[in-house]
Amino acid sequence: MDFIDSYLATLSQSVGALSRDDLRKACDALMVAWREERAIFIIGNGGSAATASHMMNDLNKLTITPGKHRFRAIALTDNMPLVTAWSNDSSFAVSFAEPLRNLMRPGDFVIAISTSGNSPNILKAIETAYEIGGTVIALVGDVGGKLADMADIVIRFPDPHQGRQEDGHLIMNHIIAGELRQRMKDEG
Numbered sequence: 001m002d003f004i005d006s007y008l009a010t011l012s013q014s015v016g017a018l019s020r021d022d023l024r025k026a027c028d029a030l031m032v033a034w035r036e037e038r039a040i041f042i043i044g045n046g047g048s049a050a051t052a053s054h055m056m057n058d059l060n061k062l063t064i065t066p067g068k069h070r071f072r073a074i075a076l077t078d079n080m081p082l083v084t085a086w087s088n089d090s091s092f093a094v095s096f097a098e099p100l101r102n103l104m105r106p107g108d109f110v111i112a113i114s115t116s117g118n119s120p121n122i123l124k125a126i127e128t129a130y131e132i133g134g135t136v137i138a139l140v141g142d143v144g145g146k147l148a149d150m151a152d153i154v155i156r157f158p159d160p161h162q163g164r165q166e167d168g169h170l171i172m173n174h175i176i177a178g179e180l181r182q183r184m185k186d187e188g
Contacts, residue, residue, distance in 0.1 A: 011167060014159035022155040023172065026137050027179045029153055030059075033071070033109045033135075034184065040073040041104060043096045043125055044113035047166045049077040051113050051139075051173060058177035065184040074103065076125075096125035106133030114138070115165040117145025126150050139172055141165040 001009070033040055040059060042052040056075035063071050076096050077083070083095045090098070100110070110129040114122050117140045126136050126147065138144070138151035141162065148154045157168030 007164070010159065010161070011164050014157060014164055014168060015171060017158045018168065018172070019155065022153070023175055023179070025153050026155055027176055027183065029109070029135060029137060030071075030176065030180055031183055034069075034180070036107060037069060037072065039104065039108045040071065040111060041100060041108065041129075042073060042075045042077070042111045042113070043122060044077060045119050045121065048113040048115065048169065049075075051166065051169045052077045052111075054170065055111065055113070055173045055177075058173055059180070062177040063181045063184060065181060068184050068187075071180070076100070093120045093124045095121045097121070097128040100125055100128045100132065104129065104132045104134055107135075108132070109135045109137065111137045111139065112147055112151065113169055114145070114147050115141040115162050115169075117141065117143065117147035119147075122147060123150065139169045 030040065042055050044052040052075045056073045059071045059073035076099050082099055086095045086098045110125065112122050112126060123146055129136055136151040137153045138147045139155050140148050142156055142158050142160050144154060144156055148156070155172055157165045159165055159168060
């Protein structure tokens, strides 16, 4: 079997093993955020930062339902001047935590995306989110690292390959946004 066939076959198996219960728990929590008009902050590094931006787009646009108020999602990854200012002037470890101190309010949500679950700036942001009084949803790799131990809701992508974990996080995003839109349509 060549790389292409092997990659796709393994990805298919991993998608098949993805926890539907964990996806539903995340959707349940995000429906609370929607009903209460809470903000949802999304964070990640590298490829996970790109997924955070994509997820913000999908939560804000893909879920639009005529006659219903909209989700309020913000990808902290999208303000590079602020991320780099905190990283340069203080520490990369606070690059998301400090913006949360400006923007997050008690009852708001954070979605943290990390294949390793051990990025210091992600972990510090989660600590800050809890200090403020938020709820944390984590999209992680197969192990989950420290983030999996810290988050309220964890969705693991059951595959040891980092690239397929990133693929899985984008699949999770599309599942979550589609499910939320369906639930919004169904809600009276």
